[in-house]
């Protein structure tokens with residue numbers, strides 16, 4: 001120990017960074033293996049088809065909403081209900097939901113208008129009436145941008161074993177040809193997938209709730225959904241409270257298919273920045289680590305550390321680092337995507353570069369502007385993740 005402390009600080013820092021990058025390399029490898037082992041497994045028949053209440057909180061209409069909602073009327077599962085939620089009866093999605101409900105009278109569906117103010121999180125408020133009226137033991141919270149495969153509900157219920165109370169689909173995206181959506185798909189299939197897969201494998205709570213199934217009885221043990229109304233990241237705190245009570249979290253084999261029709265590069269950056277602000281507030285201990293695990297920052301510090309310790313040419317080390325990282329990401333993306341990959345290598349490369357290059361900027365932007373603009377409101381969070389100030393309405 002004393003010989004370590006006698007080293008020059010720059011040598012110590014270089015050693016620490018090499019150890020960190022070694023850990024990160026292990027994370028890449030684990031994610032590759034886990035994606036192959038876990039994702040896209042054939043869906044098996046269940047011994048019991050437990051009923052599921054699907055909560056669909058909606059705000060407004062975007063170009064793919066109708067197609068996305070339509071997939072929920074075609075789910076291949078014997079016992080489910082669809083509970084659509086809107087904040088007010090002037091929401092443009094109301095006529096669309098009514099039209100679909102008339103078109104599919106055999107699907108058990110209801111529309112809840114007006115929400116219930118249990119806290120400051122608008123999504124929770126929006127879902128409350130549907131949650132209270134849900135009749136099945138399993139709740140699926142499914143965001144408006146999600147497209148559902150017919151077999152996906154069976155897949156999720158299959159992972160809801162006796163000890164499990166929360167099953168999430170790993171966030172991913174439906175194939176779309178435009179640049180913005182492809183950028184989003186690359187993020188969710190590489191950087192995000194790596195953390196999400198390894199987090200789940202090692203039992204870290206990292207529940208992102210765009211498509212998450214919860215055992216209602218277990219949520220009631222935590223005080224019910226209304227108890228989470230003061231957190232903006234209700235999805236993460238569902239996981240925290242459930243695991244505190246001894247429940248486990250599971251991961252479905254089929255990733256969630258986000259399919260918004262209005263994603264641009266700018267809207268993607270804004271969303272990534274908003275999520276970073278959430279993590280700053282609720283997980284301050286990962287603030288330091290987060291930028292270091294992004295490709296370009298890691299590449300720069302790694303090559304400087306190697307140069308400092310060994311004198312090796314940093315440009316050659318950088319080139320090797322980048323090629324290895326890129327190959328690992330492309331392979332992970334393929335595994336997360338599953339069969340019939342549509343994105344070619346050149347397009348992947350350009351958008352991957354764009355995503356990685358902008359990652360540090362998004363991080364800095366999130367640090368400098370703590371206000372969180374989300375749909376119709378602007379919020380500030382206290383350390384720990386509670387909403388601190390009453391939301392201001394966006395113009």
Ligand SMILES: CCCCCCCC/C=C\CCCCCCCC(=O)N[C@@H](CO[C@@H]1OC[C@@H](O)[C@H](O)[C@H]1O)[C@H](O)/C=C/CCCCCCCCCCCCC
Pocket residue numbers: 020023024027123143192195196198199202204205206207208209210232233234235236275276278279283286289290293
């Ligand atoms: C030796 C190497 C160590 C590396 C350590 C890495 C540390 C982690 C670094 C980066 C974290 C990246 C996080 C990726 C995903 C987070 C996505 C996210 O922020 N989602 C939030 C927003 O979700 C929406 O919120 C509004 C809601 O209405 C929507 O429905 C939601 O979709 C979400 O709220 C937060 C989720 C939890 C994030 C937890 C991240 C911590 C993960 C730590 C796992 C570490 C595993 C590796 C351990 C060695």
Ligand SMILES: O=c1ccn([C@@H]2O[C@H](COP(=O)(O)OP(=O)(O)O)[C@@H](O)[C@H]2O)c(=O)[nH]1
Pocket residue numbers: 056057058059122123124126142143144145210271374375376377
């Ligand atoms: O004021 C709001 C904001 C969002 N939502 C719902 O919350 C979900 C997630 O919203 P969004 O896609 O904007 O969140 P993100 O995934 O970008 O964090 C969607 O189903 C929205 O309809 C809501 O009901 N009220």
